[in-house]
Amino acid sequence: MNSAKHLRMTVYASLFAALTAAGAYMAIPIGPVPIVLQNLFIFLAGLLLGRKWGLTCVAVYLLAGILGLPVFAGGTGGIGRLIGPTGGYLIGFLPAVFVIGLISEKFPRRRFIEVTAMVCGTLIIYACGVSWLSLLTGMSPAKSLAVGMYPFLPGDALKIAAALPIAKALRPIIRK
Numbered sequence: 001m002n003s004a005k006h007l008r009m010t011v012y013a014s015l016f017a018a019l020t021a022a023g024a025y026m027a028i029p030i031g032p033v034p035i036v037l038q039n040l041f042i043f044l045a046g047l048l049l050g051r052k053w054g055l056t057c058v059a060v061y062l063l064a065g066i067l068g069l070p071v072f073a074g075g076t077g078g079i080g081r082l083i084g085p086t087g088g089y090l091i092g093f094l095p096a097v098f099v100i101g102l103i104s105e106k107f108p109r110r111r112f113i114e115v116t117a118m119v120c121g122t123l124i125i126y127a128c129g130v131s132w133l134s135l136l137t138g139m140s141p142a143k144s145l146a147v148g149m150y151p152f153l154p155g156d157a158l159k160i161a162a163a164l165p166i167a168k169a170l171r172p173i174i175r176k
Helices: 003-025 038-066 087-106 111-137 141-148 150-174
Strands: none
Touching: 003 038, 038 087, 038 111, 038 150, 087 111, 111 141, 111 150, 141 150
């Protein structure tokens, strides 16, 4: 990769890390897990940046939060958030963006594949998040699903639907 493209991708990864942080500020508290827009930016990072740069984006975002910057839901930060009820979802962003990026790189610009990639990413986030929520709180798996997944499915479907046209519009700019 030439240095100009490397610099451009570094800027895009930083931008998506910042957008993910902004998505955390738009939090609607409904229990131990708030409704946020972070997933939308995780989806877009995977689709537009691919697995390597998407992973870099999420790693930068998580590192900023771990170091105490207020980038997590509700403007919070610190390593304590990773060991709290939402920590599994945050950690789940890493494998989710990697899988979304991997699938979208293997089958570029195919709508059905992009939707499938984002659904896989969503399932990964829920697997990590709901498992951690259950382990941490002692809730039964059924209760953890009821609190940590079911209420969010309609919103995640809307985020996936929104990510498609956004990715289509931004892809020519980012892939220059």
